[in-house]
Amino acid sequence: MNTAFSPLWLGYEPLDTRFTGRAAIRCTSRVDRQCAAVSELITALSAMLPAAELTFGADSASMIFELDIADFLSEEEYTVSADERGASILGGSEAGLLYGVFAYLAAIRAAGGFVRISRRLRPALPLRMLDHWDNADGTIERGYSGSSFFFENGHLIVNERTEMYARLLASVGINACAINNVNVRGEAIKLITEDNLRDLGKLSALLKRWGIALYICVDFSAPMSLGKMRTADPLDINVSYWWQSKARELYSSAPALGGFLVKADSEGQPGPYAYGRDHADGANMLARALKPFGGKVIWRAFVYNCSQDWRDTRTDRACAGYRTFAPLDGHFDGNVILQVKNGPMDFQVREPVHPLFGAMKHTAVAAEFQLAQEYTGQQLHVCCLLPMIKQILAHRTYNGSQNDTVLGTISGAAAVANTGDDFCWTGSELAAANLYGFGRLCFEPTLAAEDILDEWISLTFGHNELVRETLLYILLGSHKAYEDYTAPLGLGWLCKPNHHYGPDPWGYEFDRWGTYNRADRDAVGIDRSMDGTGYAAQYYPPLCDMYSSPETCPDELLLFFCRVPYTHVLHSGKTVIQHIYDSHFEGCEQAEEFARLWDKLEGSIDRRVFDNGKKRFREQLRSAREWRDVINTFFRRLSGIEDEKGRKIY
Amino acid sequence: MNTAFSPLWLGYEPLDTRFTGRAAIRCTSRVDRQCAAVSELITALSAMLPAAELTFGADSASMIFELDIADFLSEEEYTVSADERGASILGGSEAGLLYGVFAYLAAIRAAGGFVRISRRLRPALPLRMLDHWDNADGTIERGYSGSSFFFENGHLIVNERTEMYARLLASVGINACAINNVNVRGEAIKLITEDNLRDLGKLSALLKRWGIALYICVDFSAPMSLGKMRTADPLDINVSYWWQSKARELYSSAPALGGFLVKADSEGQPGPYAYGRDHADGANMLARALKPFGGKVIWRAFVYNCSQDWRDTRTDRACAGYRTFAPLDGHFDGNVILQVKNGPMDFQVREPVHPLFGAMKHTAVAAEFQLAQEYTGQQLHVCCLLPMIKQILAHRTYNGSQNDTVLGTISGAAAVANTGDDFCWTGSELAAANLYGFGRLCFEPTLAAEDILDEWISLTFGHNELVRETLLYILLGSHKAYEDYTAPLGLGWLCKPNHHYGPDPWGYEFDRWGTYNRADRDAVGIDRSMDGTGYAAQYYPPLCDMYSSPETCPDELLLFFCRVPYTHVLHSGKTVIQHIYDSHFEGCEQAEEFARLWDKLEGSIDRRVFDNGKKRFREQLRSAREWRDVINTFFRRLSGIEDEKGRKIY
Secondary structure, three states: OOOOOOOOOHHOOOOOOOOOOOEOOOOOOOOOOOOOHHHHHHHHHHOOOOOEEEHHHHHHHEEEEEEEEEEOOOOEEEEEEEOOOOOEEEEEEHHHHHHHHHHHHHHHHHOOOOOOOEEOOOOOOEEEEEEOOEEOOOEEOOOOOOOOEEEEOOOEEEEHHHHHHHHHHOOOOEEEEEEEOOOOOOHHHHHHHHHHHHHHHHHHHHHOOOOOOOEOOOOOHHHOOOOOOOOOOOOOOHHHHHHHHHHHHHHHHHHOEEEEEEEOOOOOOOHHHHHHHOOOHHHHHHHHHHHHOOOEEEEOOOOOOOOOOOOHHHHHHHHHHHHHHHHHHOOOOOOOEEEEOOOOOOOOOOOOOOHHHHHHHEEEEEEEEEEOOOOOOOOOOOOOOOOHHHHHHHHOOOOOOOEEEEEHOOOOOEEEOOOOOOOOOOOOOOHHHHHHHHHHHHHHHOOOOHHHHHHHHHHHHHHOOOHHHHHHHHHHHHHHHHHHOOOOHHHOOOOOOOOOOOOOOOOOOOOOOOOOOOOOOOOOOOOOOOOOHHHHEEEEEEHHHHHHOOOOOHHHHHHOOOEEEEEOOOOOOOHHHHHHHHHHHHHHHHHHHHHHHHHHOOOOOOOOHHHHHHHHHHHHHHHHHHHOOOOOOHHHHHHHHOOOOOOOOO | OOOOOOHHOOOOOOOOOOOOEHHHHHHOOOOOOOOHHHHHHHHHHHHHOOOOOOEOOOOOOOOEEEEOOOOOOOOOOOEEEEEEEEEEEEOOHHHHHHHHHHHHHHHHHOOOOOOEEEOOOOOOOOOEEEEEOOOOOOOOHHHHHHHHOOOOOEEEEEOOOHHHHHHHHOOOOOOOEEEEOOOHHHHHHHHHHHHHHHHHHEEEEEHHOOOOEEEOOOOHHHHHHHHOOOOOOOOOOHHHHHHHHHHHHHHHHOEEEEEEEEEEOOOOOOHHHHOOOOHHHHHHHHHHHHHHOOOOEEEEOOOOOOOOOOOOOOOHHHHHHHHHHHHHHHOOOOOOEEEEEEEOOOOOOOOOOOOOHHHOOOHHHHEEEEEOOOOOOOOOOOOOOOOHHHHHHHOOOOOOOOOEEHHHHHHHEEEEOOOOOOOOOOOHHHHHHHHHHHHHHHOOOOOOOHHHHHHHHHHHHOOHHHHHHHHHHHHHHHHHHHHHHOOOOOOOOOOOOOOOOEEEEOOOOOOOOOOOOOOOOOHHHHOOOOOOOOHHHHOOOOHHHHHHOOOOOOOHHOOOOOEEEEOEEEEEEEEHHHHHHHHHHHHHHHHHHHHHHHOOEEOOOHEEEEEEHHHHHHHHHHHHHHHHHHHHHHHHHOOOOOOOOOOOOO
8 A cells, every 4th residue: 555645635834924922722621632623723733833832721822722612503513713813613513623623724724824714604414425435455446546545455454544534534524434345345245344343443433533434335145144144134033133233243343433335236236125125124124223323324226227138228227216216215214314326327427417316305315426537537537526516416306395406405415435545645636626625515515616626726736826727727627528528418328338438439339237329320319208218207397398308408418318310409509410529529629728738837836746637638638539539430420421610530 | 277077089988899809909119019109099999899808919819900100101191901800000100100090090980890991191281280378377368168277376287187188189180289378478488497397398298299299488578587688689699599598498308399489579479579670580580599409480470550540541450460471471490480360350250361371482381270269159159160261271372383272382270279177178069179170170171071070070979860960060050150140241340349259349440459340321341452451452363353342352251351332232132231131130040040959969968068058059049149139230220221121120
């Protein structure tokens, strides 16, 4: 494992102030001086005010930083009231206080000095989670940032990097993480056995101190794989009993454990279907085992037939999540949270919002995003996901609730982590903006993507205006550029099978994954109206009607919902085929522009960061050209229609 | 490693004779009683005449088997003269004698008793070789028959299976084998180091006893990887010296060694190009090192650019072999043999014959075939290659030589082995027909495929007429069926990338391997005439002209050589598109018929053989349907033309 790491946005530097006097931290008796909030404040002030004398509670100090716990605040809420002479920070609990301290530090660093601040805030979403797909052998499924820093050769690791990790997460308000892959295999199955209990206790305690609950992905058939039982039937009394004993054992060593995250009956993972039970039976059985200890079960809604026959045009993978879970609304226990991917397929660069967000009115739901750029350029391409996440959170379900947006519906958000043991944590330095921004959005979803990025840039790269403007331009335009040169009009799965990098427009067309574009010489796209697969009917009016007709369907989702000829005219006034050509040429030009702009940063940013970026922008450009040429060629071969502008298509 | 194995066609059974007397083997002083010919005769007679008393040289025997070496015969030549009372077998050497014994034994087993035989024969091709692609770790590249029986965990294995292997090869006249993968990696690089010399000596001696020369694939850059030198430049005197010492070292431990087989400058393997040298420089340098010991270098002609840009329509992979090697004709030393694949691409089910067979008039050339069914169904589909091999050997190059067929041109043939440690050696019992037949064809290329199969069936399965008829029907029709339901009209590379099993018509279309069909809505195929890539010009007249025009190009190679609209009418009278549909439906019906016929053999053949075949015929049928539907759908989506017969296309 690589033990060197960047502090990312927590690189505290001396402030531009000549302060040399005494600075005092005052904690009331309700605040433990060993708590994370206090230690972070000391770490930061020591670095930011290198000439100051830092003390605890001295009366004669020129700057005073007061910390307290206040009952009038909810648990994770904080208030900050600050000026040139210090700050008073209150939290509803140690976690709230910690968030207050981080907010205060970020504000003065962003401002470049001790400014007047008055803020009261609590997180919008109770659950703000990172899901790591780390395997026990140290590899990471869909990892593009090196190896795991949680596992090595089947063993858990707790070291200085773990502490830094916890600080980074806490600083953006993330309060939960699952450290192992939802596909639980090999040694990972044994994570909940005696051998690992001590390490789990140690890790969960470390994370808890930073307000983070540790979750573990478990094998639904563990009573068999570990317990030597003959069944894992959730309604079997001995199975329940096995899980209850297991929970007792786990919580006695790791009382801070958050609970389990479970992928069941999906892509080969075991689940309740094997016993004729439904997903509520499965989730509730585990939830009841964890309940006495305050634990939760996070249950994934990503269930579909992954052995479909491509000849079968009636089965639609997009329909599967809703059909499985909508009938179970209201059947889940209070400590079950259903984790629903942002769209019905699988983290494509453009998908409609998952209809389950509207359907699950009586179930706690968490939205699942993917920061790991599996389908969005694998951290070799820059693709800032914040505008997309904001758009999804703001999406109205029209399900009759008072606040019918996704944000108003969910009680949490989870994101597949983009981290690894790379020095910069996320493969590309720019990908850290997704990690930072995801946490910030879960906490304060009303923030504009631009404001979050501005914050992140100043905390990470300081206050150089060229750097700021360049990165804002690149990041804010990156998702559209990626969408433009890869997947037109909501058409997904044009990527190479298995590793999902680079174009292969029919690589998934005759396979078993339910991922088809059904392009032919005349038309392209899937009819998902009631005349087609019926998927659009999973939305409430007016969405179901809007999506069902090419006349009303938004351009960016047209080919997801409708089958149209290449000559169909979009709302933009372009034909489908001309849109395909134009967007691919334009997206690629954007990639060129990004690379050009990055090159101009030489000398303005750290050499290592610059070189790493240069390498990646070069690869992005090569790959963008490949996407442009393959997709344009594919559609010209099929349609026979020339580009109006006569550009080179092969 | 699996140590249980079938004797295949050497399963000697008691003959249907009541012979109980004395049978004598008489060897002259020129024949060592320990030699393989004698021991095989004893093994066979003991099993075939269980009630006989077997002696050496007794006068009073009722049956007499005389063995001698005769100077009037060439080394590998034999004569057999036999009747009901025994046989006289002469060989030009122990190897010739051995072939005579095997020929005699096969004849009486095929006849079911001691019949009158009079035969004098010598092998048509001096080099008759098997190339194993076994890796030192025990895996086999493109192996479909289990693991290696030559290597386990980096070590060479010599055991009873090795002896049986040698007997099987000798019985069909194969006289050379390379035991390791031409892609020499990892531990295999060390095969020629001190650690392995003892085992190499042992293995080569065992094989030599059965008339088989052991070849080793070597890393061209071994002076660097093993010798710690800074170059592997073939014209560097120290490099030559390193190889000369290495040869001395190898031959002192393994004097029977045949030599080296080398894949250079191909698909990532090192070679002379790195030093600005050509392939004659590379091959001759190694050949001169081996020459003092009688060793040979077999040098592969499979050299092409495997990082092509699919947008580049001028570069044609098919052209590469000829362009690299034709200018070097006459530059190779006498103990270099150029190993040329049967076609210019890579063992597709249908390719034109490699133009190098016509071009290399002053170079010893061996034709390379692939028994391992990489592109022909991976031993899950039955695909008897003998008719194809015969067709290729009979192909006329028109290069002005007296005998201008491929057979008349080459001095050897090599085949990538289809063997592994499976009980039946070749994954499918039926695939053993390719192993048997390849050896037999190299020895006696005038034999009809049907006669060879008849021989193999009777030696393997005995004399059941239903079995004989069924297997003949299946085997003789298998290659056409496979071609029909997979690759129409010479179009290759419609398979899935990497593993090469199952259809993916554009899986190779936008990739770097030079393997394109360039299908679009109007036309399909590559123009390889002088107006196109120019490949056809690598053939002598009249072939170059014949291949250059759709009017004269044989149907089965049309889309390899010409680009035509889907409505082009073939010599058969069908349009291209209707041919595609028809052949795919018909090929698939053949696969159904094969499965049906196999089922009828239940009870007539060994249970294990039947079950293994049943499983494979079922998979062949599933896969054939997948091929039929994907390829037909692909071309209907592009062409928009319906099947005349209205059959189901998706």
